[in-house]
Amino acid sequence: MASRPIGTLVYLDEPEKLETQEYEVPEPEPSALITEVVRANVCGSELHIWRGHHPQVKEGVLGHEVLCRISELGEDIETDYAGQPIEEGDLIAPVYYITCQQCHSCQEGQFHLCQNAYRYWSKPPEEAPHFHGTFSTHYYVHPDQYFYKVPAGLDPGIAAGANCALSQVMFGLDETGVEYDDTVVIQGAGGLGLNAIAYANEQGAKTIAVEGVDGRIERAYEFGVDHVVDFREYDTVDARSERIKELTDGIGADVAVEVAGVPAAFAEGIHLLRDGGRYLEMGNVSPGHTTEFDPGALTRKSIDITSVVRYNPWYLNRALEFLAENSDTYPYADLIDAEFALTDVEEALHKSDTRAVTRATLIPEHEH
Numbered sequence: 515m516a517s518r519p520i521g522t523l524v525y526l527d528e529p530e531k532l533e534t535q536e537y538e539v540p541e542p543e544p545s546a547l548i549t550e551v552v553r554a555n556v557c558g559s560e561l562h563i564w565r566g567h568h569p570q571v572k573e574g575v576l577g578h579e580v581l582c583r584i585s586e587l588g589e590d591i592e593t594d595y596a597g598q599p600i601e602e603g604d605l606i607a608p609v610y611y612i613t614c615q616q617c618h619s620c621q622e623g624q625f626h627l628c629q630n631a632y633r634y635w636s637k638p639p640e641e642a643p644h645f646h647g648t649f650s651t652h653y654y655v656h657p658d659q660y661f662y663k664v665p666a667g668l669d670p671g672i673a674a675g676a677n678c679a680l681s682q683v684m685f686g687l688d689e690t691g692v693e694y695d696d697t698v699v700i701q702g703a704g705g706l707g708l709n710a711i712a713y714a715n716e717q718g719a720k721t722i723a724v725e726g727v728d729g730r731i732e733r734a735y736e737f738g739v740d741h742v743v744d745f746r747e748y749d750t751v752d753a754r755s756e757r758i759k760e761l762t763d764g765i766g767a768d769v770a771v772e773v774a775g776v777p778a779a780f781a782e783g784i785h786l787l788r789d790g791g792r793y794l795e796m797g798n799v800s801p802g803h804t805t806e807f808d809p810g811a812l813t814r815k816s817i818d819i820t821s822v823v824r825y826n827p828w829y830l831n832r833a834l835e836f837l838a839e840n841s842d843t844y845p846y847a848d849l850i851d852a853e854f855a856l857t858d859v860e861e862a863l864h865k866s867d868t869r870a871v872t873r874a875t876l877i878p879e880h881e882h
Contacts, residue, residue: 522878523650524859525575525639529566532576532860537644542588545657549582552605553674554648555850556866556874558704558775559799563636564863567800574636576859577648577876578610581664581674582655595660596831605670607677607834608653608661609827611635615658626685626824634659649859651878660827665838672846674875675705676833678825682796683709683773684833685825687717690794692769694718699758699767699786702774702797703727703734703742705849705873710771711737712844713836719769722761724754724786733872736845755785766791773797777805784808784817795821850875 518538527533542548557579563571584604594600611631614620619627634656637646643654655661664673683706692698696719700710703725711721715738723734726745734742741761748754759766766788772779775797783793812819837846852871854862855878862874 519652521645521650521652522856523575523639523645523647523652524577524856525647525649526564526573526636528573530564532564532863534857535639537639539645539652540643540654542586542654543657544589545591546588547584547591547606547608547655547661548586549606549608549653549655550585550880551648551650551653551876551878552581552583552670553853554581554650554876554878555579555674556862556876557678558706559678560649561863561867562800564867571632571636573638575639575645575647575650576636577650578635579674579678580608580610580648580653581670582606582608582648582653585652588657594663595828596662598663600663605664605673606655606661607664607673607830608655608659609677609681609830610648611824611827612656612658613660613827626822626826631824649856649876651856651880660830662831662834665834668834668838669841669847671850671875672837672841673834675709675846675849675873676837677830679705680709680713680833680836681825681829682706682822684713684836685829686794686796686820686822687713687769687771689822690769690771690792690820692717692719696720696768697722697762699724699770699783700739701770701772701779701783701786702776703730703739704773706773706797707771708733708737708844708849710773711739712840714769716836716840722758722767724774727869729872733845733848736848738844751782751785754782758786762788768792769794771796775799777803781805781807784812784815787815787817789815790817791815792818792820795819799823849873853877855879 614630617629698714
C-alpha cells in the first residue's frame with residue numbers, strides 16, 4: 515500500500531509564538547478535498563490572531579486567504595459549488611469557513627453568520643485532519659465548505675486574493691446599496707480599501723479615499739480613485755469633513771466605508787456623510803477596542819449603518835469572475851508585493867505588521 519504524503523504546517527502556540535510541524539496528509543472523506551497550497555496570503559486577520567487580538571481565535575493552524583490545487587477528490591464530489599466539473603490538478607479558491615445550513619443563522623438565510631462557521635478553522639494541529647489552515651503545504655477542504663474553480667486565464671497570484679478581501683468588500687457594498695453616481699468615501703487604502711475603490715468604480719460611483727501613507731495613496735490612484743484626502747494635510751475630523759464637502763458640492767458623501775481597522779475612524783465616518791447617507795463598518799473586527807461616539811449627530815443626520823462580518827459564500831465565485839473581467843483594468847498583480855517561503859512566515863508577518871509590505875504571500879515547497 516502506497517504511503518501517504520507528509521505535509522508541513524505552521525501554527526500559533528500562543529500570541530507571536532509560531533511552531534512548525536509535519537503530519538501525514540489524510541485521505542479525504544466523502545464530499546471533501548485534499549489540496550496542495552499554491553499560495554497563501556497574509557491577511558489583516560492573521561495579524562490580529564498572531565498578536566492575540568482576535569476575539570475567537572487564539573491558537574491553532576494559521577491562514578485562510580488561499581489558492582489551492584486539488585490533489586485528491588473525496589467520493590461523491592464531481593463539481594464545485596457553482597456546478598463546474600472539477601478534477602485533480604484544478605486550481606480552486608475555497609471559502610475559509612463552513613456553512614452548516616442547520617443553525618439559526620443559516621435557517622434565516624444569513625449564511626455569512628453561520629454559528630458553526632469556524633468549526634474547522636485554526637484548530638490545534640494534532641487534531642485530524644491536521645491541515646486546518648492555509649499556512650501549510652496542504653489544506654483540507656471539508657464538506658459544507660464552499661469552493662470554486664478558478665477561471666481559466668486568471669493569474670493565480672491575483673486569484674488568491676478573492677477570498678477574503680474582495681469577496682468581503684463586494685458583499686459589504688452590496689448590502690449597503692452602492693448605486694450609480696453615488697460618492698463613496700473609503701477610509702483606508704489597504705487591501706480592503708483598494709478592492710472597495712475598484713468595485714465602487716465598476717458600480718459607477720465616484721470615489722474618495724482618506725489615507726496618509728504615501729505608498730497607499732499612490733496605489734489608490736493606480737486603482738482609479740477620484741480624490742484622496744490626505745490626513746496629514748487635513749489633520750482633524752472637521753478638516754476632513756469640510757474637504758469632502760468641497761468635493762461633493764457642499765453636500766457630503768452618499769456612502770462611507772470603514773476599512774482602516776481603527777476605532778476612531780468609525781466615530782469619524784458619520785461626519786463625512788450627507789444627511790441620509792449610508793455607512794459601512796467592516797474594518798474593526800476586534801471587540802473591546804473603543805472610541806468616543808456622537809449618537810446625536812448620527813440621529814440628526816439620519817445615517818443608516820450597515821456592519822458585516824464575512825460574506826455569503828457564493829460571493830467568492832462573484833469575486834473570481836470580477837477579477838477575471840477586471841484584472842487588466844486594475845493593477846491587481848501589483849498588490850502582492852512580497853513573496854516568502856513557508857519557512858519564512860515570521861518575517862512575512864513582521865513585515866506585514868509594520869507595513870513594510872502591502873500584501874505578503876507564502877509559497878510552500880512541495881515534495882513530489
